[in-house]
Amino acid sequence: MTRMSFLATQPVVAASNKPALDFTDGMVVVAIALQLLWAVDPFAAELWRRSFTRHLPTVLAIAATLLCVAGRVLFRPELRPELGSVVRTYRWLLLFGAFVIGGSLYARFALAIDSSFLLMGMSVILGGPVNLWLIRTSRTPATLVRSVTVAVIGVSLLGVLMNTIHFGRMLYHALEHVVLVAVAMPLIAGRKPLVRLSGAFLCILAAVAPNKITGYIVLLMVFAWVFVDDLMIRTAGDPDRIRGGLQRILGAFLGMLGILGVVFLYQATKSHLPDGNTVYRLHTYQMAIDRFLDSWLWGRAFAASAVDHFDLFVVNTSTQSLPTHSDPLDILANGGLLGAIPFVLGLLSILHAAWKMLTRNWVSGERDQGFARAQLAMYFLIMSSGLTVMAFNPVLNSASSSYVYWMCSAMMCALLSPDGQPAASSVATGSPLADEAMQRPTSVPRSRAAVRDTVRSG
Known part of the structure; x- marks a missing residue:
């Protein structure tokens, strides 16, 4: 093959390994960063509470989205079929979102709620x-x-820094699943001991500074994932299958000892841990369960208030109208099974796709995990640990924290191909080429002479 014919058949790649973002894509990143700032609230400005600034990130996100959509539809009409793939990925959650929006619009305009x-x-x-x-x-x-x-890691680090300065305050309340996992990225992605140790230290600090039970649970989930992931990859790459199996058994015993150690540590320190205001939570949880039992099929069809008047005792807030502090119970009470089933199926479908991709390294034993797999693991941990946090906090009932949670699901799905499989074989093994596989290079059109030279050269 001649030099010219060889060059003519090569894919067009960017001159730089990190091509610049378009203006509209940059606006999307800015909108997401603002949503993160509003949700984490590292400076305790409470911009999400003020009427003038409450919806600013959402408005910017909608504006950036409209600009992107207009540009793609006008100048790149070949991308329209991609919408069908996205709808198939989120079909259950789209049904859930439509149900919530429909009932909420009726509550807002017909019932003046x-x-x-x-x-x-x-x-x-x-x-x-x-x-x-x-x-x-x-x-x-x-x-x-x-x-x-x-942006996720940067805002999370800022939140941990400010919470360390103001030790004991809850600056990223109900965002532990985002902040702790993000600052643990050196532990998840790193290979050098000092790098991984710094990630573990930041994750521990992020849990201790606000002193929240849910933070400690997320901390344990991160450490458990890193331990199991390293063990499975290391043993899968062992040529001696018997030795690898024994190492997995030993790892299982060490894991059980770790669980016992956590139980003993909790028993020894529970007097210094927050009680989680169990009296308040049990009362609101019982109210939500009673509503579900009264109408288990569709609940209140989300045509009701998202907060309730708390009459058990006076709380230390500006209002007695408070959320349930449990998103799953809120969904059951206000959407019944018609709301809960698509919600659960939608979440499980995308989490299962990410789980299958991550665990392929447990079979192949590939230890060269690129940044693409580390990002996928980070967003998978945010999504899975977020289920624990939202069980005891109103994550989905808050504009910024809810947007951040579903944004992380989009990042996770973006690291998968449209059908839930790796975008390329290098992605599954965690190769550094995984990032390049997402660039979708196109081939240079070849002239007849170039094709003829290629055929002659064999």
């Missing part, structure tokens, strides 16, 4: 499928995902 579930439904669609479509249709999807990851 201000505190509706409208933002919960909008966040599902805007944060999840819309962001996934924007990433998959971007000219530089890997750069866009990487930029969002940097």
